[in-house]
Amino acid sequence: MGRPGIVLSSSFVSSTDEKFQKYIEYLDRDEATRNKAFEKYNIVAYTEFNDYMENPAKSSGLFSATEDYLGEQKADEMKTLFAEAQKKQSTLWQDVFSFDNAFLVEEGLYDSRTGELDERKIQQAVRVAMEDKFQKENLAGQGIWTASIHYNTDNIHVHVASVEMENTKPRVYREIKTFNKGTQRYEGTGKFDWQNKGRVKQKTLDTMKSKFANTLIDRNTSLAKIHEISRTHLLKNTVNLSTDDLYLCQLYKDLLKTLPHNRKDWQYNKKEMSPFRKQVNQITDYYLKEKNPQAFEELVQALDSEEEKRLRIYGGGSSKEETEIPQDDMVQHARNVTETNHYKDNKLQELYERAGNKILRELKMMSQDDRKELFRLADLPKSKRKMDAGAWHPPNPFKKQLFNEKMILRNMKKFERAIVGERDQMMHEHQYEQLQQQIYYSQANNRGR
Structure with missing residues (x-):
């Protein structure tokens, strides 16, 4: 089976992780600065098919649930909200929607010659997916997110970062892990700290990907x-x-x-x-x-x-393909086997x-x-x-x-008998009424005499 057209991967860090702070620092920076510093704040080190996240060639501006483009003022407001969430020990989640560029071309969403991408449609698909995530993970009403589209040579992808304004996740004392580029795995650092339980339910990820795909590609x-x-x-x-x-x-x-x-x-x-x-x-x-x-x-x-x-x-979604996907407790992937x-x-x-x-x-x-x-x-x-x-x-x-014909005839005869019976009854009633009238008039005439 070839590469899927859409891949969704997800990861998270706690409020004390340096990547949380780095993301806040670069929220209000210009596009070029964010691109160069991408590895410093990126959490999802790889996607489902071993696409390791590197600095993008270029990226779109930041967008959110309500804005197609976050200007300087809006980006600064978002930075303030993320900083407040960090102070309240929120988890920082990052979701990455990655594409096979050939798939985008097939669906008329991307022109490989001009590099033109239907960003509006992708933005809308992200909004639908994130709304579903917030509902299923009990983040609705207090969750916020911001995202940008990254243009890489082989796989265009969308990075979405989200937090909750009041932490609702339980905290556990465990070892801090970082991604080792040499071994291409998340490894323990020997340091321990209180961290949030931030894993997203598998069903949530699967539904997010379905909602994203159904919004992007009309199958109605x-x-x-x-x-x-x-x-x-x-x-x-x-x-x-x-x-x-x-x-x-x-x-x-x-x-x-x-x-x-x-x-x-x-x-x-x-x-x-x-x-x-x-x-x-x-x-x-x-x-x-x-x-x-x-x-x-x-x-x-x-x-x-x-x-x-x-x-x-x-x-x-075969078992063979799943064994080829890196498995650890840091990066999750949408499966969509039932789809x-x-x-x-x-x-x-x-x-x-x-x-x-x-x-x-x-x-x-x-x-x-x-x-x-x-x-x-x-x-x-x-x-x-x-x-x-x-x-x-x-x-x-x-x-x-x-x-059959016998039943038809039988029903017709019943119908005829019912009509005849009703007709006879009506005739009898009519004759009775005529007789009553004759008696009445006869009695009236006798009294008149």
């Missing part, structure tokens, strides 16, 4: 297409029992004969359904691959495309679950007469079966299907 059209094909064209319009198809009747009959006695167990994912799930899937296969193969093939192609895109963005691993298979499994439950609901709702008719149709000799040779059309989901 692709996902809407998958939803439309799966839920409407296949589930709603295709998975419907039609008694014109006697082979389908046979499949339903065979399943009905083997299902558990208790109808409450007729749910696809219940353990009691495990012995019968293969039969349910056989019916779903028939619906998808025989009744509406064009829509099913279109869904498979859409899922292949979406899975390929997700692998490009997030990487494969990529078996995406297509998971979506198809979800479709089969929904279709299976719909099939089981159809069987649950059958009356005794419906079942008898289903069995009768399924048992017809092949010579008497009249299969529809024309193109199959999904039945109207809003119309109640009647099982």
Whole structure:
């Protein structure tokens, strides 16, 4: 698996660490000075794929949650806030969003010839990701951050630094570690101090990366297409029992004969359904691959495309790749395994679950007469079966299907009897009213005489 399009790495230091102070010192310096002093205040020594952080060739100006560019006054205000946070023993977090530049070119976010980058879009993606981080790590309302985009030859990346105005993290007495360039590892210094527990939850990092990617790259059209094909064209319009198809009747009959006695167990994912799930899937296969193969093939192609895109963005998340990533307690990396691993298979499994439950609901709702008719149709000799040779059309989901001509006639006769009965009753009532009127007028005439 190739390099992911986006990588997120994160680290932190306590308020007593010299890198915290160095970051404050360089907050209000000009861009060139910050670039030269980058290694002095940088915390994330490397990203997920061993991209070791060095002084950037150039960087954008600082930006924040509310400002696209921090001028001298705004930068000085931010410096003051970071200094106050340090005095109150805040943790300093640094998050690095790193890109494969080829990926940025593919998505139309970067022109490698001119060096032009869609900074506004990247800034907005950072804001969405940081808002999510603050919510999940209980920093909302008191967390602040500032960031800048660094332009390196191979991997453009965004450095985000954040603090909380009142420290909420527990403190522990432990050894101070620094990054050794020679061994390319974090190593103990032999010095101990009280330090904050600043590690971010893995789920937070994973969600941050997802939010960042989804803001940067609009996948709504692709996902809407998958939803439309799966839920409407296949589930709603295709998975419907039609008694014109006697082979389908046979499949339903065979399943009905083997299902558990208790109808409450007729749910696809219940353990009691495990012995019968293969039969349910056989019916779903028939619906998808025989009744509406064009829509099913279109869904498979859409899922292949979406899975390929997700692998490009997030990487494969395989165990082999994870063993190649440096592991220590200082630098964390977003994983996003659930975003990529078996995406297509998971979506198809979800479709089969929904279709299976719909099939089981159809069987649950059958009356005794419906079942008898289903069995009768399924048992017809092949010579008497009249299969529809024309193109199959999904039945109207809003119309109640009647099982056969006899049932249609039976219902028509009931309807006719109901109409006749109501008509006769109305005639009797009308005649009764006429008779009452005649009696009334007759009595009136007699009194008048």
